[in-house]
Amino acid sequence: MNTYARHEHHDFLNAAQQALADPPLQEALVRLTSTLMAGNRRGYAALADSDALRSHAKRIKEHTLAHLDRYLEQLEAAVQKNGGHVHWASNAEEARQIVLDIARKTNTRRIVKSKSMTSEEIHLNPALEAAGIEVTETDFGEFIIQLAGERPSHLVAPAVHHTRESIARILSKYSGETLPDEAPALAKAGRRLLREKFRQADMGISGVNFAVAETGTIVLISNEGNIRMTTTCPRIHVALMGIEKVLPRWIDLPVFLKLLARAATGQALSVYTTLLTGPRRPGETDGPEEFHLVLLDNGRSRVLATPFRESLQCIRCGACLNACPVYRRIGGHAYGGVYSGPIGSILTPLYDSVADHPHLPHASSLCGACQAACPVKINIPHMLIGLRELQTHEKSKGRWEKWAYHLSAAVLRRPWLYRLALRCARLVLRPLAHEGWLRRLPGPGAAWTTVRDFPAPASRAFREQWRQLR
Amino acid sequence: MKVSLLVTCLGDALFPDVGVATVRLLRRLGVAVDFPEAQTCCGQPHFNSGYHDDARELARHTLRTFDNGQTVVVPSGSCAAMIKLEYPHLFHDDPVWRLRAEDMARRTHELSDFLVNVLGVEDVGARYEGKVTYHMACHLRGLGLLTEPERLLTRVKGLEYIKLERADECCGFGGSFSVRYPNISGAMVQDKAALIEKAGVSAVVATDAGCLMNIAGCLRRRGSSVRTLHLAQVLEKT
Numbered sequence: 001m002n003t004y005a006r007h008e009h010h011d012f013l014n015a016a017q018q019a020l021a022d023p024p025l026q027e028a029l030v031r032l033t034s035t036l037m038a039g040n041r042r043g044y045a046a047l048a049d050s051d052a053l054r055s056h057a058k059r060i061k062e063h064t065l066a067h068l069d070r071y072l073e074q075l076e077a078a079v080q081k082n083g084g085h086v087h088w089a090s091n092a093e094e095a096r097q098i099v100l101d102i103a104r105k106t107n108t109r110r111i112v113k114s115k116s117m118t119s120e121e122i123h124l125n126p127a128l129e130a131a132g133i134e135v136t137e138t139d140f141g142e143f144i145i146q147l148a149g150e151r152p153s154h155l156v157a158p159a160v161h162h163t164r165e166s167i168a169r170i171l172s173k174y175s176g177e178t179l180p181d182e183a184p185a186l187a188k189a190g191r192r193l194l195r196e197k198f199r200q201a202d203m204g205i206s207g208v209n210f211a212v213a214e215t216g217t218i219v220l221i222s223n224e225g226n227i228r229m230t231t232t233c234p235r236i237h238v239a240l241m242g243i244e245k246v247l248p249r250w251i252d253l254p255v256f257l258k259l260l261a262r263a264a265t266g267q268a269l270s271v272y273t274t275l276l277t278g279p280r281r282p283g284e285t286d287g288p289e290e291f292h293l294v295l296l297d298n299g300r301s302r303v304l305a306t307p308f309r310e311s312l313q314c315i316r317c318g319a320c321l322n323a324c325p326v327y328r329r330i331g332g333h334a335y336g337g338v339y340s341g342p343i344g345s346i347l348t349p350l351y352d353s354v355a356d357h358p359h360l361p362h363a364s365s366l367c368g369a370c371q372a373a374c375p376v377k378i379n380i381p382h383m384l385i386g387l388r389e390l391q392t393h394e395k396s397k398g399r400w401e402k403w404a405y406h407l408s409a410a411v412l413r414r415p416w417l418y419r420l421a422l423r424c425a426r427l428v429l430r431p432l433a434h435e436g437w438l439r440r441l442p443g444p445g446a447a448w449t450t451v452r453d454f455p456a457p458a459s460r461a462f463r464e465q466w467r468q469l470r
Numbered sequence: 471m472k473v474s475l476l477v478t479c480l481g482d483a484l485f486p487d488v489g490v491a492t493v494r495l496l497r498r499l500g501v502a503v504d505f506p507e508a509q510t511c512c513g514q515p516h517f518n519s520g521y522h523d524d525a526r527e528l529a530r531h532t533l534r535t536f537d538n539g540q541t542v543v544v545p546s547g548s549c550a551a552m553i554k555l556e557y558p559h560l561f562h563d564d565p566v567w568r569l570r571a572e573d574m575a576r577r578t579h580e581l582s583d584f585l586v587n588v589l590g591v592e593d594v595g596a597r598y599e600g601k602v603t604y605h606m607a608c609h610l611r612g613l614g615l616l617t618e619p620e621r622l623l624t625r626v627k628g629l630e631y632i633k634l635e636r637a638d639e640c641c642g643f644g645g646s647f648s649v650r651y652p653n654i655s656g657a658m659v660q661d662k663a664a665l666i667e668k669a670g671v672s673a674v675v676a677t678d679a680g681c682l683m684n685i686a687g688c689l690r691r692r693g694s695s696v697r698t699l700h701l702a703q704v705l706e707k708t
Contacts, residue, residue, distance in 0.1 A: 369638075405519060412479070413527050413530075418511075455686065457483050458487075
């Protein structure tokens with residue numbers, strides 16, 4: 001079974017409706033996405049020529065993906081030269097097994113984790129816990145949702161669906177004390193609770209934002225500093241990366257560092273930028289004794305060979321979520337996948353199955369705000385349309401819909417039939433109209449009129465007025 | 471100068487006044503207009519829903535209809551984007567039709583693009599009394615027409631221009647999206663309508679029939695008195 005999606009039978013419509021009817025969630029989503037989007041615009045505007053830089057970043061990604069095999073082998077050799085170990089995982093199960101094996105060999109009982117969407121993608125935590133290992137998420141938002149037994153609802157703000165009040169409740173229950181619903185007190189409590197976990201952990205697991213093939217350096221960015229603790233306090237560090245995260249050269253890195261934080265939050269750089277090149281060396285006073293890099297495929301090389309290759313350029317900044325008017329109203333959980341928002345609507349059907357996620361490619365008005373916000377200008381609307389095209393070849397696609405589109409095309413490419421259809425529509429609809437507007441449309445159009453009126457066809461179409469205009 | 475008008479299927483059937491206003495405006499600016507009567511729909515609904523064979527059929531029909539080598543003016547960013555950005559893509563592996571698609575893509579202009587960037591006019595000599603705001607259709611973003619309609623509107627005499635909050639946020643139309651997900655689309659258009667009402671204007675202007683029917687339909691349902699107008703309808707008034 002593919003474990004990419006969260007639920008086998010996710011009810012998108014119901015989940016979206018629940019989110020729309022949840023005022024605190026609506027408020028939280030608007031607050032977060034508006035702040036981050038304002039940051040995104042400000043961040044790009046602060047660059048001398050953000051458009052050129054984003055195009056440059058895109059070209060680096062295009063080039064890297066075209067020579068991915070070469071750069072991954074170069075990365076492997078460089079990491080090994082630095083004293084690290086490299087593991088190749090072709091799917092989620094292999095990746096989980098690799099981490100479990102490292103844990104067993106190193107006698108690991110406690111693990112601290114920094115935020116990693118890739119670890120969510122392979123459902124790592126349940127596997128570790130099943131093996132009797134204690135796992136603690138150390139990103140504050142991730143820590144909260146781990147305690148609540150939930151999943152991230154945003155790429156960079158995983159607990160956006162929580163309020164100060166609910167966070168106070170969750171942390172109070174865990175710590176056994178009554179914490180006030182004030183941000184500084186909650187942050188302080190989180191820091192105190194997590195500090196102990198860092199001290200006790202045998203292993204730290206992180207994701208990877210970028211890995212430089214030339215030097216074998218992995219790059220991690222964060223705002224809380226927990227990534228530094230995760231990757232330096234425990235004696236073992238395991239970094240988990242999707243194979244698309246590799247960059248060819250050291251000199252390519254600043255291009256992406258300039259863009260990632262700006263795209264995500266508007267910051268010039270995130271508070272911490274961590275560059276790690278191998279484990280602790282003789283004479284060094286900190287850092288892990290062992291460093292393991294797990295390279296995860298999990299469908300990526302399959303996608304590489306399709307027209308959806310561009311999706312592998314994603315650097316997981318979350319800008320498309322913040323920009324998306326649909327995400328902003330239904331939140332991340334409604335998408336039912338590990339990744340949500342516009343990019344999630346592509347990744348989930350692509351990696352899981354198009355047939356199992358009929359709604360996601362359509363859950364977009366194709367407004368293009370995502371592409372405008374994307375640091376590597378991924379043409380998300382085009383890929384959503386591409387997935388819709390794949391769906392039209394599926395048997396499960398409603399037969400009436402196929403017929404409706406084929407029939408309308410047959411009418412529309414014959415001007416005389418088009419004119420006839422126009423007259424019929426007018427004949428049927430105009431008597432139902434009041435002051436030129438319909439309060440209720442018949443048939444599938446009824447969905448439109450649940451929320452708004454529909455304009456009745458004009459008494460004389462433009463083409464019927466043209467003669468006089470001439 | 472002579473241009474061909476692509477009035478769009480929504481414009482033809484639902485908002486013929488927009489086409490009439492476009493013709494009058496262009497003539498006033500010394501542009502001769504003809505209307506190839508075989509035109510129907512550009513095929514965008516079929517393309518967006520993934521029915522690409524159907525979309526290609528309609529694209530071929532449109533390419534044949536506008537095969538006269540003339541500049542094509544479209545009072546819709548969405549249909550202009552279909553022709554300029556998607557037609558060449560639809561025929562990318564068809565050497566004959568791709569050339570025709572690329573040719574039409576070059577010749578086609580959304581109305582505000584044509585006025586500002588082809589004719590080089592911002593003051594079209596229009597007069598419109600009242601407070602007006604403007605909603606940016608999403609496809610103008612795709613076409614890179616971020617300021618053209620605003621530049622035209624702010625030069626209209628008598629018009630008091632009020633900037634709309636979140637003007638470039640989608641109104642929730644999105645073609646089939648509005649029918650597939652009426653609740654999500656409805657939440658989006660309700661927000662848009664509320665911001666328009668908050669702006670305290672007598673009319674909201676947009677460049678696309680899709681946005682106009684969505685926003686107008688919602689404003690009507692809310693019992694609002696704010697009018698919806700196509701850009702051409704404001705620019706045509708003297």
